[in-house]
Amino acid sequence: MLQRQRGRVWWGAGAAVAAVGWGAQQFAPLLLMYRAELGVSGPTVQAVFAVYVVGLIPGLLFGGPVSDRYGRRPVVLAALAASLAASALLLAGGHGVVWLFAGRLVAGFASGAGFSAGAAWVRELSAGTVDGGERGPRRATVAMTAGFGLGPLVAGVLAQWAPARTVLPYLPHLLLALAALPLVRRTPETRSPVAGGGSLRLPDLSSRRFRTVVAPLAPWVFGTVAVGIAYLPGLVAPRLGGYVLIFCTLITLLGAAAGIAVVPLARRVARAGSRRLLATALSIVVVGLLVAALAAATTDPLLVVAADLVLGAAYGCCQVCGLTEVQRIARPGQLAGLTAAYQAISYLGLAAAVPLAAADHVVPPGVLLLGLAALAALTLAVTSHAERSTGA
Known part of the structure; x- marks a missing residue:
């Protein structure tokens, strides 16, 4: 029983990684829909998709070192909050392309911080289990990929057949991210805050x-x-x-x-x-x-x-x-x-x-x-x- 509980201890961190991954990829099948709904050009839609990377890189490079110093949980909670904010901005995307740019930029930062700290957290939480050295990377990959797959699936189906096609596709992610917040708060911390000052290092x-x-x-x-x-x-x-x-x-x-x-x-x-x-x-x-x-x-x-x-x-x-x-x-x-x-x-x-x-x-x-x-x-x-x- 104890071993089973240890085997589940990573679930909260994994749920957070999956939720952030869902938010990152839910936009992917909607590109052509926005092109038709807003009457924007193809290059503009591609720019909306690409601006995600602009937010992602600093989120990755700073989210990891910050979580190394201050702990995994604060960074993952912040990433979930940013992911929620990104979907809230995308909800307004049907009223103008500027909301899409803002939402994708914030989603990129949330993904960068969430993936760097969250994947490390999953691997550290898996270290105390049997075959933890192998299961850690596998669990992090599965959590991330599950979000990458389910997000576009649900968003695409809702956009194809549901009403309010620029609004409803984002509601499931909002619910998932909200549900992940208490799970993350109950997940054991694996990195104690580092005492003392000094600048963060890349x-x-x-x-x-x-x-x-x-x-x-x-x-x-x-x-x-x-x-x-x-x-x-x-x-x-x-x-x-x-x-x-x-x-x-x-x-x-x-x-x-x-x-x-x-x-x-x-x-x-x-x-x-x-x-x-x-x-x-x-x-x-x-x-x-x-x-x-x-x-x-x-x-x-x-x-x-x-x-x-x-x-x-x-x-x-x-x-x-x-x-x-x-x-x-x-x-x-x-x-x-x-x-x-x-x-x-x-x-x-x-x-x-x-x-x-x-x-x-x-x-x-x-x-x-x-x-x-x-x-x-x-x-x-x-x-x-x-x-x-x-x-x-």
């Missing part, structure tokens, strides 16, 4: 393994997500008729489900050594991009679904690999800060769809994705060599 990135293995891997975590849910659906949109919104919702859900489903496999591979997990993760990225290239060349919606499933699996495996590596190399007191640095680099991958969309007017999308697959293969070769030279 994460120490001096580790050679971080610079040569983790950093090159990181952009592929969300680079696969960008290709799967942001780039590929637009290529087949003319063939979907009035079902573009629900197709985008389905794609987002399937990608997240694949990311969760692959986690047990990643855990088993990790037991055989970090080298094998790294090779497996990046190999799945290469395969997913090859399938994506075929889908782009044929503009077949079913192939887009297939590519999205493989890319979702690549996301999950890369995320477990990256978090496991960070946990391995982080020095005492620096776990959240180094996690934040890793996640900041990983989120740069969300920009992958921008150059692809800009270039596919002169280069066929299938060729562009083949080039991206070649870049992933090069990353596999480089990081595998670096992994051998820095030790398993």
Whole structure:
């Protein structure tokens, strides 16, 4: 019984990470809806989507060090409050695009602070359980990915069929985040506040393994997500008729489900050594991009679904690999800060769809994705060599 209670102690932190992830991704399937509702241009809608990263990076880089100094709970509670504020701003988005910009910016900051402190909290709460070193990164990945998948699913379904389509999609997240607040308050703190003054320090990135293995891997975590849910659906949109919104919702859900489903496999591979997990993760990225290239060349919606499933699996495996590596190399007191640095680099991958969309007017999308697959293969070769030279 005691072991079972210890196994559940991370649930409050996990619920917070899932709630923040829900708030981060609920906007994804609604892009085309706002373009029609507000009459704004495509580039404006894409700018609304991208401004999330502007808030995310400082949230990641400062949320981790702040939680290292003052504790996980205060930062996670603040992130939940910011996530609630973001959805409240997005509720007003039907009245003007400025509310969407504000809501996405705040959502980015909430995600940065919540993911850096929350993921570290989940891993620390898992450390006292059997196989805690393996389960911590897995639990953090599952919590984050569950929010990423369920948020767009619920928001997309409500936007497709419910009334008040610019309001109702955000209400479930408000309820979820409110419900997570008391759970977080009851979750044990794992970091005591550090006494004394002094300025906050940005994460120490001096580790050679971080610079040569983790950093090159990181952009592929969300680079696969960008290709799967942001780039590929637009290529087949003319063939979907009035079902573009629900197709985008389905794609987002399937990608997240694949990311969760692959986690047990990643855990088993990790037991055989970090080298094998790294090779497996990046190999799945290469395969997913090859399938994506075929889908782009044929503009077949079913192939887009297939590519999205493989890319979702690549996301999950890369995320477990990256978090496991960070946990391995982080020095005492620096776990959240180094996690934040890793996640900041990983989120740069969300920009992958921008150059692809800009270039596919002169280069066929299938060729562009083949080039991206070649870049992933090069990353596999480089990081595998670096992994051998820095030790398993």
